[in-house]
Amino acid sequence: MKSELEKKAIKFCTINKHRLTEPRLLVLKIISASKKPIKAYEILKELGKKIKNPKPPTAYRAIEFWCKSNFIHRIESLNAYSVCNSEHFHSGSQYMICKGCGVVIESHFGEIQKVIKNILKKNTFKLSNWNLEINGVCSKCS
Numbered sequence: 001m002k003s004e005l006e007k008k009a010i011k012f013c014t015i016n017k018h019r020l021t022e023p024r025l026l027v028l029k030i031i032s033a034s035k036k037p038i039k040a041y042e043i044l045k046e047l048g049k050k051i052k053n054p055k056p057p058t059a060y061r062a063i064e065f066w067c068k069s070n071f072i073h074r075i076e077s078l079n080a081y082s083v084c085n086s087e088h089f090h091s092g093s094q095y096m097i098c099k100g101c102g103v104v105i106e107s108h109f110g111e112i113q114k115v116i117k118n119i120l121k122k123n124t125f126k127l128s129n130w131n132l133e134i135n136g137v138c139s140k141c142s
C-alpha cells in the first residue's frame with residue numbers, strides 16, 4: 001500500500017517530469033515518518049539504514065528537491081525539516097513551535113500571506129520564500 005504522500009509525490013513528479021529516484025522517495029518517507037522536525041544528518045543516518053553508504057550530497061539534494069517542491073518545509077530556528085501537512089502548494093510556511101515538548105504545528109493564517117504580498121508590492125521587493133515561526137507552549141504543555 002502506498003501512502004497518500006507517496007501517491008502525491010509520484011503524481012507531482014510525473015506531471016512535472018521529475019525523476020522520482022529511490023533516495024528521493026526514501027528521504028521524503030523518512031521525514032514524514034518523523035514525529036518531530038528532523039535534521040539533515042539524522043535524515044542521512046536513517047537513509048543509511050535503507051540503502052548502503054548513501055553519500056551526503058545524495059541526501060541533501062533530495063532534501064533540497066522536496067523543499068523547493070513544497071513537500072517539506074525547513075524550520076529555520078531548529079535547522080530541521082518537517083513534511084508539509086497541507087494539500088495545497090503554498091509559498092510560505094508558518095509554524096508554531098512548542099518550547100515544552102518540541103512539537104511543531106504547521107498553521108495557515110491566510111491573512112498573513114495577504115499582508116506580506118501587499119507590503120512587498122508597495123516596496124517592489126521580489127519574494128523568493130518566507131517563513132514564520134511562533135514560539136510558545138502547546139495545549140498539552142500549558
Ligand SMILES: [Zn+2]
Binds near residue numbers: 073083084
Ligand atoms: Zn506546508
Ligand SMILES: [Zn+2]
Binds near residue numbers: 101
Ligand atoms: Zn508541548
